[in-house]
Each structure stands twice: as C-alpha cells, then as structure tokens.
Amino acid sequence: MILIRPDGAHEEPEDDVALVLIKTGSAELVLDQPSPPFAIIKLIEDLAGNIDRLGPSRTAPDKLNKVQEGLFKGQIKQNLVAGRTVSWRPRAKLEQELLDRLFRTNDGTKNVYAQVEEIWKHRLDAINHTEVHQPALSEEERAARGLAEVRQGRLPKAYKPNAWSRRSEFPDPGEPWQYKNVGPEWVRFQLRFRKVLEIVEDTKRSAFKQSRILVSELHNGIERLVEPERAFEALNKRSRKLEFVFSADLSLMFNDHRDKGALITNARLWMERVSEALEKEDKLARTDDMVAVAVERSGMSKTAAGKAYVGSNVRNRGAKRKSGETYISIERLRGLIP
Numbered sequence: 001m002i003l004i005r006p007d008g009a010h011e012e013p014e015d016d017v018a019l020v021l022i023k024t025g026s027a028e029l030v031l032d033q034p035s036p037p038f039a040i041i042k043l044i045e046d047l048a049g050n051i052d053r054l055g056p057s058r059t060a061p062d063k064l065n066k067v068q069e070g071l072f073k074g075q076i077k078q079n080l081v082a083g084r085t086v087s088w089r090p091r092a093k094l095e096q097e098l099l100d101r102l103f104r105t106n107d108g109t110k111n112v113y114a115q116v117e118e119i120w121k122h123r124l125d126a127i128n129h130t131e132v133h134q135p136a137l138s139e140e141e142r143a144a145r146g147l148a149e150v151r152q153g154r155l156p157k158a159y160k161p162n163a164w165s166r167r168s169e170f171p172d173p174g175e176p177w178q179y180k181n182v183g184p185e186w187v188r189f190q191l192r193f194r195k196v197l198e199i200v201e202d203t204k205r206s207a208f209k210q211s212r213i214l215v216s217e218l219h220n221g222i223e224r225l226v227e228p229e230r231a232f233e234a235l236n237k238r239s240r241k242l243e244f245v246f247s248a249d250l251s252l253m254f255n256d257h258r259d260k261g262a263l264i265t266n267a268r269l270w271m272e273r274v275s276e277a278l279e280k281e282d283k284l285a286r287t288d289d290m291v292a293v294a295v296e297r298s299g300m301s302k303t304a305a306g307k308a309y310v311g312s313n314v315r316n317r318g319a320k321r322k323s324g325e326t327y328i329s330i331e332r333l334r335g336l337i338p
Contacts, residue, residue: 001013001015001018001029001033001036001037001039001040002030002032002033003018003021003022003027003029003030003131004027004028004030004031004094005029006026007025007026008261009271010030011027011298015039018039019039019040021027021116022040022105023043023105023112024105025105025335026138027111028115029115029116029119029136031118031122032121032122032126033119033123035185036185036186036188036189037116037119037189037296038189040112040116040194041135041189041192041193041196043112044103044113044116044193044196045113045196045199047102047103047112047113048102048196048197048199048200048203049101049202049203050102050200051203051206051207051210051212052249052261052311053055053101053102054098054102054114054203054207054213054246054247054248055212055246055247055248055250055251055265056212056247056248056251056261056262056265057211057247058210058211058247058250058254059209059210059211059215059228060216062227063211063254064225065135066210066254067211067214067225067250067254068224068225069084070248070253071086071214071216071225072216072224072225072252074225075223075224076134076223077128077216077223077243081250081253081254082253083255084253085117086249086250086253087245087246088243088244088245089243089244089245090118090243091235091244092325093241094213094235094244097246098200098204098213099111099113099114099200100172101205102200102244103228104313111142112289113196116193120189120190123182124148124150124180124182124338125292127180127181127182127330129180129224130150130179130180131178131179131180131181132176132178132179133147133176133177133179134175134176134177135177136149136177137149137179137201139191141192142187143182143184143187143188143191144184145184146181146182146183146184146185146186146187146188147179147180147181147182147187148179148180148181148182148186148190149177149178150178150179151181151257162198162207164176180259183218189315191197192217204232205232208228208231208232208235208266209228209229209231209232210228211228211247211249211301212244212246212247213231213244213246213247214226214231214244214245214247214250215231215232215234215235215242215243215244215338216242216243216244216245216271217241226242240299249270251265251266262304262310263298263299263300263304264304264307264308264311265308267294267297267298267304267305267308267309268309268311268312270294270297270337271290271294271308271309271312271314272313272314273334273337274290274314274336274337275312275313275314275315275316277336277337278328278336279315280316280326282326283326283328284322284327284328285314285316285317285325285327285328285333286327286330287309287316289327289330289333290305290309290314290333291306291307291309292330293330293334294308294309296334
C-alpha cells in the first residue's frame with residue numbers, strides 16, 4: 001500500500017505498519033494504488049464489527065431507566081442534560097454517521113471506509129471503455145474476467161431495499177449491465193469490500209438491541225424513548241419524528257462508577273476533549289500524564305486508563321515524540337477539562 005503523510009510525503013511501508021498509520025490518522029491511502037490493498041480489508045472488517053465504538057450498552061433496566069428519566073422530562077425530549085448538550089440527530093443521517101463512528105481514524109480525519117471507496121471510484125474513473133452484457137454476469141464470471149459492474153440499474157418495483165442495499169445490485173431484468181475491465185484482482189477486492197456492509201448491518205441491529213443507539217419518537221403528542229426491541233424497525237420506517245443518539249455521547253451525563261466499561265468510555269471521551277481543546281494552540285498532553293489524571297479523576301485502575309487511551313482519538317497517538325515545549329504540564333492538564 002502506498003500512503004501519503006499530512007506533509008505530502010509518499011511512502012510504501014510494510015502492511016502491518018501501514019495499517020497502524022492509517023488507523024491512527026498519521027497517513028492516508030493514495031488514490032492511485034498499483035494493486036488492490038487487500039491488507040486493509042481485514043482492518044475494515046474488524047472496525048465494522050467493533051460495536052464498542054458506538055458506546056456502552058445501556059440495555060440493563062437500571063441504566064435504561066436512568067437514560068429515560070434524564071432525556072425526557074414531562075414527556076418532552078431534552079437537549080441539555082447535566083449541563084451537556086445531547087447530540088440528537090435526524091434519522092436521515094444515521095447511515096453516514098454510523099459509518100463515520102465505526103471507521104474514523106483515531107485523530108478524526110477521513111474515515112478508512114471512505115478512503116477505500118475513493119480508491120475504487122478512482123480506479124473505475126480511469127477506465128473509459130465500457131462493456132455491456134445481458135443477462136448480468138455472476139460474481140464468479142466477473143472475478144474470472146476482471147469485469148466490475150458500474151451501471152446503477154432501476155430497481156424492480158416489488159423490491160424493497162434495506163438501508164445498505166446498492167441499487168446496482170438489483171437492476172431491471174430487461175436492462176443490460178455495464179462493466180469496466182479492472183482485472184480479476186480488483187474485482188475480488190471489490191466483492192470482498194462490499195461484504196463489509198453486511199457486517200455493518202449486523203452491528204447496527206445489535207446496537208439498537210443493546211441501546212448503543214437510542215431512538216426517540218413522538219407518539220400521540222408525547223416524546224419518548226423507543227424500546228430497544230423495536231428501535232431498528234421504528235427507525236427504518238423513516239418517520240420525520242424519529243431521532244437518534246449514540247450512547248457514547250451520553251456517557252459523561254450518565255456515569256455509573258460501578259461500571260468499568262462506562263469508566264473507560266468516560267476516560268476516553270475526556271482524553272479526546274483534552275486533545276481537541278489543545279489542538280487550537282498546537283499543544284499536546286503526554287501519554288503518561290493523561291493516564292495518571294484519568295486514574296485520579298475516577299479512581300479507575302491504571303490498566304483501565306491505559307485501555308481508554310489506546311481506544312481514544314487523540315492527536316499524539318502513533319506520532320513521533322515532539323520537543324518538550326509542545327507538551328503541557330500535568331498540573332495544567334488536571335484543570336483543563338472538568
């Protein structure tokens with residue numbers, strides 16, 4: 001894989017090193033890859049199934065009741081809880097924000113899934129000649145002949161796609177397919193890349209059941225939380241009244257100090273807020289200082305604080321050590337973010 005650093009420098013490291021650089025946001029994939037970057041598919045598959053990126057589960061009755069009572073007062077949905085803004089989002093933004101949560105890099109730059117999508121589009125755009133076939137070629141035929149489908153056909157009227165369906169997978173039977181010759185390896189790459197969305201779909205369904213994605217609805221003039229068991233079905237009805245929020249965005253509002261998972265999530269979010277605040281002045285907090293202050297703040301173990309740091313989106317993760325004046329003192333860190 002060929003990567004590009006933020007300073008514009010190109011390099012081609014070993015796959016394991018490249019994956020670390022991409023995941024941490026220290027480098028991005030170059031659009032014009034000479035061969036399919038198969039090594040990144042495993043990373044994307046792992047990220048697609050990492051449900052913890054959406055926040056902790058709040059399915060337990062005590063946790064769910066706590067969220068219900070905090071988010072809804074007098075049958076009115078709250079936009080501010082414990083002094084913090086609740087990031088309610090319209091249903092139309094779910095797919096894109098879910099992909100961003102699952103695949104974003106640790107420093108919050110362009111998510112990994114989007115990078116691979118752009119590489120694929122760049123590969124197709126570079127080929128002018130189009131072949132037409134009717135009926136559509138099977139996956140085996142496409143892989144053997146190196147032909148990738150490019151036409152977005154019309155959907156059969158009776159077909160009802162789910163949120164992740166590709167229009168081009170369900171053409172009108174009477175219309176011919178259009179293909180471009182990208183080579184067998186690139187077709188195999190495309191077929192495997194598309195299956196990532198199946199993992200995302202499973203993750204999404206589990207996230208609703210586990211209250212990692214919470215949904216609000218307006219019913220008979222009353223705003224309320226949708227039960228986890230029917231949240232997926234309700235949200236897919238595309239009602240204008242439905243909104244959602246990730247449980248990760250609520251962790252600082254509903255902290256349960258007996259829950260190790262919640263402690264780690266809260267510590268991670270605190271670290272990310274520290275990193276964001278310091279970015280404006282191009283400063284960083286030392287890793288050891290972040291871990292130490294996280295322990296002080298919540299009484300969590302050093303091991304748990306270390307896990308929070310590893311899973312956080314802070315700017316200095318994976319970066320080379322900088323000069324001493326770049327880092328703030330631990331004293332300032334303690335008072336930086338309440």
